[in-house]
Amino acid sequence: MATNSARADDTALPAVQAPRATPPRTAPKKPLRRFDLESPATLRILSALLLVAVLCFWEFGTRAFGVPKFLVPPLSDVLAALWQGLSAGLLARDGYWYHGFITLAEILLGFGIGSAIGLALGVAISQNRVLEALIQPYVAAFQSIPKIAIVPIVIMWLGYGISSKVTIVCMLTFFPVLVTSVAGFKAVDQDRIDLLRSLSATPWQIFRKAKLPSALPYVFAGLDMAAAFAVVGAIVGEFVGAQAGLGVLILQADAQMDTGGSFAVLVVLSLIGIALTKALAMVRRRVLHWMPAEKSERSLGP
Amino acid sequence: MQAEAEAYIRIEGLSKTFGKPGADAVLALSDVSSTIPKGSFTTVVGPSGCGKSTLLRIISGLLDYSEGVVEMDGQPINGTRRDVGMVFQSSILLPWRTILENVMLPAEVLGLDMAAARTRAMELLKMVRLEGFEKKLPAQLSGGMQQRASIARALLHDPKILLMDEPFGALDALTREQMNLELQRIWIESGKTVILITHSIPEAIFLGDVVLVMTPRPGTLARVIPVDLPRPRTLESMSDPAFAAVASEIRTLFNHVGSLD
Numbered sequence A: 001m002a003t004n005s006a007r008a009d010d011t012a013l014p015a016v017q018a019p020r021a022t023p024p025r026t027a028p029k030k031p032l033r034r035f036d037l038e039s040p041a042t043l044r045i046l047s048a049l050l051l052v053a054v055l056c057f058w059e060f061g062t063r064a065f066g067v068p069k070f071l072v073p074p075l076s077d078v079l080a081a082l083w084q085g086l087s088a089g090l091l092a093r094d095g096y097w098y099h100g101f102i103t104l105a106e107i108l109l110g111f112g113i114g115s116a117i118g119l120a121l122g123v124a125i126s127q128n129r130v131l132e133a134l135i136q137p138y139v140a141a142f143q144s145i146p147k148i149a150i151v152p153i154v155i156m157w158l159g160y161g162i163s164s165k166v167t168i169v170c171m172l173t174f175f176p177v178l179v180t181s182v183a184g185f186k187a188v189d190q191d192r193i194d195l196l197r198s199l200s201a202t203p204w205q206i207f208r209k210a211k212l213p214s215a216l217p218y219v220f221a222g223l224d225m226a227a228a229f230a231v232v233g234a235i236v237g238e239f240v241g242a243q244a245g246l247g248v249l250i251l252q253a254d255a256q257m258d259t260g261g262s263f264a265v266l267v268v269l270s271l272i273g274i275a276l277t278k279a280l281a282m283v284r285r286r287v288l289h290w291m292p293a294e295k296s297e298r299s300l301g302p
Numbered sequence B: 001m002q003a004e005a006e007a008y009i010r011i012e013g014l015s016k017t018f019g020k021p022g023a024d025a026v027l028a029l030s031d032v033s034s035t036i037p038k039g040s041f042t043t044v045v046g047p048s049g050c051g052k053s054t055l056l057r058i059i060s061g062l063l064d065y066s067e068g069v070v071e072m073d074g075q076p077i078n079g080t081r082r083d084v085g086m087v088f089q090s091s092i093l094l095p096w097r098t099i100l101e102n103v104m105l106p107a108e109v110l111g112l113d114m115a116a117a118r119t120r121a122m123e124l125l126k127m128v129r130l131e132g133f134e135k136k137l138p139a140q141l142s143g144g145m146q147q148r149a150s151i152a153r154a155l156l157h158d159p160k161i162l163l164m165d166e167p168f169g170a171l172d173a174l175t176r177e178q179m180n181l182e183l184q185r186i187w188i189e190s191g192k193t194v195i196l197i198t199h200s201i202p203e204a205i206f207l208g209d210v211v212l213v214m215t216p217r218p219g220t221l222a223r224v225i226p227v228d229l230p231r232p233r234t235l236e237s238m239s240d241p242a243f244a245a246v247a248s249e250i251r252t253l254f255n256h257v258g259s260l261d
Helices: A002-010 A015-020 A040-064 A075-087 A096-127 A129-144 A147-158 A162-186 A190-198 A203-240 A246-255 A259-287 B052-060 B099-103 B105-110 B114-127 B143-155 B173-190 B201-207 B235-239 B241-256
Strands: B007-018 B026-037 B041-045 B067-072 B084-087 B161-165 B193-198 B210-215 B220-226
Touching (some): A129 A162, A190 B084, A203 A246, A246 A259, B026 B193, B052 B161, B143 B173, B235 B241
Parallel strands (some): B041 B210
16 A cells, blocks of 8 residues: 555654654554554654664774774774773763863853843843943943853963853853843733732832743743853863863863764763753743743743 | 712812823823712723723822822822722733632732631632632633632722723623623622723623713713613613613714714
């Protein structure tokens, strides 16, 4: 049958394309169907098989075609480097833990301080017209500067220690949170404010009970972006000037043409990124428990 | 009936101009005068732009006024008051609060005793027939149920007066009729003074002891029409000749000023 052959062809395609292969709506459902391509379980298995296939191709392809190791190291080299880095002591200068903690501290401190300042200034700007008129032009001007371009200057000012990297992460996380906070607090439904005003609520009560909860979905969209920027900021800062951190490890590995080591550090970095995103999603689910999941998890970027 | 009742709200020569004096200024209300007795149900009907919502917002204290006198209980109104309950066109339930938490909002804002407020909230939810929904989120309720919850919220702090700004405008016709019956029952049970704004002539007549008819450009009180239909009114009251007479009087008035747009 036509539909069956179409299905057989689809298995050769990447799993993501499988859902498109729906048979015509009018076709009667076949009770004899061996496997259901559209079922989530099947798709998960296919997706895992795809990964295995790519990894195998990576490992054996690089060996079979004699790709130089400094260009694309085989998978086993990356795993070996990863094992070596992770099995080192917590404070070992050649292990991943020490450098990972430094980078994570830069990310968390910078993200925390930067988004706190962004939120505070966003609230202030959105609630006070005079302040908005005074500050907004300078915020817009500063925002137009590519923050990465300031990194060398910040390193020169604050040195190779952790403070320069925290400052860079601050600058990168500050703007998305500021911009979304201002938007969120300005978008608060006037009806909600009127409702509280009609009850003779104080400005603080109006803020606490109507404005802040209304603006939180926007703030979280900004935090999402900021979290991604924070990782970028810490690594770029470490590239430009640092004594420790995963960025430094990547530079060292590169200098020694140890591309496998670079790849392994990238794996650690992406694990940090995933952990950050997951932690943020957990907080958001708790705080925005009243929003439908797909709405609360929608983000504006990056 | 109104003559012997105590005047609760007194409005005299009320005018409201929006914008700075000059070419841009818009006269929203012009020389409105009326007296609203205690415990009465007053409806205000008029087409869009007749200033009926402006009038209600001035009485609630949300909006200041340009000229005239507005008194509640013998005191001039300047700013919002704790003894006013408001129902808006949309229910404005806060989506992150459960129905019970929404109904209890006035108690939090006004600093009332929370235990007593909780008991009262449960009673009010029973009165508006939302028992068993107190733990639900607003999004889980239909439009009519949400608006009933907002009526319960408006009554929580036992206000002396209930101000309703087109509360059923967003509901479908059948739900709206049901809500009119419910509101009449709630009003009879609670004995509040109610002012309700509407652009529906049948709704105004069905609910009101008195219908204030307003016409636009500028917003003026064109006529005050008492409705002499026995209470409680039923849907059959709408086919009463007296009902039809009032309706036709209002329509003629609107046609006369050419304001049915």
